[in-house]
Amino acid sequence: DTAVSQTPKYLVTQMGNDKSIKCEQNLGHDTMYWYKQDSKKFLKIMFSYNNKELIINETVPNRFSPKSPDKAHLNLHINSLELGDSAVYFCASSQGARVVETQYFGPGTRLLVL
Amino acid sequence: QQQVKQSPQSLIVQKGGISIINCAYENTAFDYFPWYQQFPGKGPALLIAIRPDVSEKKEGRFTISFNKSAKQFSLHIMDSQPGDSATYFCAASKESGYSTLTFGKGTMLLVSP
Numbered sequence: 001d002t003a004v005s006q007t008p009k010y011l012v013t014q015m016g017n018d019k020s021i022k023c024e025q026n027l028g029h030d031t032m033y034w035y036k037q038d039s040k041k042f043l044k045i046m047f048s049y050n051n052k053e054l055i056i057n058e059t060v061p062n063r064f065s066p067k068s069p070d071k072a073h074l075n076l077h078i079n080s081l082e083l084g085d086s087a088v089y090f091c092a093s094s095q096g097a098r099v100v101e102t103q104y105f106g107p108g109t110r111l112l113v114l
Numbered sequence: 115q116q117q118v119k120q121s122p123q124s125l126i127v128q129k130g131g132i133s134i135i136n137c138a139y140e141n142t143a144f145d146y147f148p149w150y151q152q153f154p155g156k157g158p159a160l161l162i163a164i165r166p167d168v169s170e171k172k173e174g175r176f177t178i179s180f181n182k183s184a185k186q187f188s189l190h191i192m193d194s195q196p197g198d199s200a201t202y203f204c205a206a207s208k209e210s211g212y213s214t215l216t217f218g219k220g221t222m223l224l225v226s227p
Contacts, residue, residue: 004157040219041201041219041220042217042219042220043158043203043217043220044217045214045215048212048214050212055212056212056214058214090157090158092157097212098209098213099146099207099208099209099212099213099214099215100146100163100209102160103160103215104159105156105157105158105159106157107155107156107157108155108156108157
């Protein structure tokens with residue numbers, strides 16, 4: 001059973017397009033996250049939701065809009081894609097919102113903007 | 115501003131050897147220090163974590179050493195195995211509130227057979 005799943009696994013698109021990445025967790029966790037890992041493997045938090053409520057919003061361009069329809073899902077919509085958005089995007093989840101809660105990461109979505 | 119500095123960037127160790135990865139942090143408010151392991155094509159996974167009330171934590175072949183006064187912590191992998199070949203990330207955070215993990219830039223470890 002996949003604990004945290006993401007779709008699609010790969011995404012290749014043209015600059016200026018709008019795309020979405022979906023994330024689902026079957027762990028019964030209350031908190032979900034989006035991370036961005038750049039080409040140098042640097043990993044940085046983008047957003048965090050707890051019980052469908054946004055609790056962390058790092059300095060991310062407003063072209064990125066997360067949406068949590070329920071506790072098990074956290075989607076990421078990106079408008080007007082730019083070359084610099086090319087990266088691997090990881091979804092993660094944890095039982096609670098405290099940072100000491102173990103975060104379980106999905107397999108990642110590799111986004112390439114041409 | 116990078117608040118967690120990790121070194122080395124890459125490391126090659128022979129099978130059976132000891133792998134050592136070092137991290138230094140700047141924010142004295144940090145009080146939670148996890149290490150994550152990431153295999154190629156996979157997401158990171160929590161390996162081991164430490165709080166500053168202890169100077170060392172061991173889980174199997176993995177040990178975290180913590181030096182609060184120097185604001186440094188390190189991961190030691192004893193009897194390194196080819197299956198340990200992965201990228202390792204240290205991270206740091208304040209434990210309280212809705213804090214976020216600040217990650218180091220990662221160390222790519224290759225354990226040669």
